[in-house]
Amino acid sequence: MTPAGTSTLIENAYLAPVAGPEIASGYILVTGDRIAALGPMAEAPTAPGAARIDGSGCLATPGLVNTHHHLYQWASQGLAQDATLFEWLVALYRVWAAMDAEVVEGAATAGLAHLALSGCTTSSDHHYLFPKGRGDLFAAEIEAARAVGLRFHPARGSMDRGRSQGGLPPDEVVERLDEILDATAEAVDAHHDPSFSSKLRVAVAPCSPFSVSAELMTQAAELARSKGVRLHTHLAETLDEEELCLRQTGMRPVAYMEKLGWLGSDVWVAHAVHLSDSDIGVFAATGTGSAHCPSSNGRLGAGIARVSDMLRRGANVGLGVDGSASAELTGLAGEMRQALLFQRARYGPTALTARQALELATLGGARNLGRERELGTLEPGKLADIALWRTDGAFAAAVDDPVCALVFATRQPPLARLLVGGETVVEDDELRTVPHDAAGAAGVRAHRRLIRVAGEQGVAVSAEVHP
Numbered sequence: 001m002t003p004a005g006t007s008t009l010i011e012n013a014y015l016a017p018v019a020g021p022e023i024a025s026g027y028i029l030v031t032g033d034r035i036a037a038l039g040p041m042a043e044a045p046t047a048p049g050a051a052r053i054d055g056s057g058c059l060a061t062p063g064l065v066n067t068h069h070h071l072y073q074w075a076s077q078g079l080a081q082d083a084t085l086f087e088w089l090v091a092l093y094r095v096w097a098a099m100d101a102e103v104v105e106g107a108a109t110a111g112l113a114h115l116a117l118s119g120c121t122t123s124s125d126h127h128y129l130f131p132k133g134r135g136d137l138f139a140a141e142i143e144a145a146r147a148v149g150l151r152f153h154p155a156r157g158s159m160d161r162g163r164s165q166g167g168l169p170p171d172e173v174v175e176r177l178d179e180i181l182d183a184t185a186e187a188v189d190a191h192h193d194p195s196f197s198s199k200l201r202v203a204v205a206p207c208s209p210f211s212v213s214a215e216l217m218t219q220a221a222e223l224a225r226s227k228g229v230r231l232h233t234h235l236a237e238t239l240d241e242e243e244l245c246l247r248q249t250g251m252r253p254v255a256y257m258e259k260l261g262w263l264g265s266d267v268w269v270a271h272a273v274h275l276s277d278s279d280i281g282v283f284a285a286t287g288t289g290s291a292h293c294p295s296s297n298g299r300l301g302a303g304i305a306r307v308s309d310m311l312r313r314g315a316n317v318g319l320g321v322d323g324s325a326s327a328e329l330t331g332l333a334g335e336m337r338q339a340l341l342f343q344r345a346r347y348g349p350t351a352l353t354a355r356q357a358l359e360l361a362t363l364g365g366a367r368n369l370g371r372e373r374e375l376g377t378l379e380p381g382k383l384a385d386i387a388l389w390r391t392d393g394a395f396a397a398a399v400d401d402p403v404c405a406l407v408f409a410t411r412q413p414p415l416a417r418l419l420v421g422g423e424t425v426v427e428d429d430e431l432r433t434v435p436h437d438a439a440g441a442a443g444v445r446a447h448r449r450l451i452r453v454a455g456e457q458g459v460a461v462s463a464e465v466h467p
């Protein structure tokens with residue numbers, strides 16, 4: 001943690017705090033790991049002894065918050081390229097069964113480094129596959145997050161409904177209900193830090209209605225609530241899922257989850273693409289959040305979530321890059337653009353503004369993770385998680401509005417600085433916490449190791465679909 005007496009003064013930046021008015025030339029004073037003050041340069045404190053960051057030509061935003069990911073998938077990118085969700089899952093479950101702690105740590109290091117370079121300061125992760133005898137996979141990704149220096153919200157996922165029980169995954173990749181509940185409780189007890197400055201909070205996350213029994217969903221919710229941690233799962237991602245849910249339970253996905261006690265202000269779900277008007281009303285009324293993952297939804301042809309309808313009716317939405325096997329090399333800054341374009345392509349040019357897209361990526365994400373008191377806006381008293389984007393470059397400078405230059409651009413502006421709790425993680429597009437090139441190389445090694453072991457186990461690995 002940043003020593004309490006350490007101060008940093010960012011000067012002359014364009015501030016987009018998300019809460020409150022934007023400031024064309026402003027300062028941010030960071031003391032310890034928090035924002036002490038911000039405002040126009042004319043009111044900047046002298047702050048003797050503070051380290052100074054010249055923010056001239058830069059846009060300061062809250063650090064971006066990623067609320068859905070599967071970091072291990074960095075090792076299995078580019079496979080089953082033209083598949084639907086169910087085809088893709090069936091093709092990949094057996095590849096993922098070959099992962100071990102070494103694969104997870106390498107993949108998570110590369111994935112988190114890649115996120116940091118796209119302005120992300122807090123990431124969740126949903127890890128739901130635990131092949132036996134392959135080491136402590138949950139601890140491996142936590143170690144990667146500590147090294148890269150991001151705030152981390154890993155969710156202990158699980159699957160207990162294999163094919164013989166009417167589920168989608170093969171029986172050999174699922175766990176028993178009692179093992180799952182014990183391991184999940186252990187993960188919370190060993191790692192969860194509920195403090196204000198926490199860089200590590202654990203959530204409970206059975207994978208999806210089509211890979212998890214009703215008993216596991218119910219008991220996982222009871223476990224999470226007894227321990228005061230949040231709940232996460234996949235929901236309403238595709239029409240295939242809706243049809244399967246109707247056939248097996250007689251209910252649509254949101255009604256099924258409501259019956260299992262899975263809606264509430266301590267729950268956020270990934271995707272929520274196929275919501276009815278009444279589903280959106282239920283999300284808003286119960287405070288259930290969702291992680292919009294537009295690139296993944298596009299890649300798998302899942303559909304377009306009704307984000308603008310959800311926002312208008314008061315349902316919280318954050319962004320997620322989703323696992324890299326369904327959103328190859330996707331950065332979080334680019335998801336603001338993807339979200340904006342999806343909504344506008346479907347609902348017209350006023351469906352989502354650049355400022356709303358920025359809010360999804362920051363405050364919306366913080367709310368999904370239950371951290372809106374600490375994160376998601378630039379305000380005195382909040383944690384100093386700040387992205388400083390260089391918007392005065394030769395090309396970006398042709399756009400006067402720096403928020404537009406950030407959100408509308410295909411190629412994000414250079415990241416001049418990324419602070420997590422006041423500490424530098426990225427400077428001038430280079431990682432400062434782990435060796436820049438080594439982070440990418442760790443992901444390549446993880447990929448090669450996973451494909452080699454999967455091949456040794458007789459699994460065909462291909463860009464084509466081989467269910």
Ligand SMILES: [Zn+2]
Pocket residue numbers: 068069070126234270322323
């Ligand atoms: Zn996912």
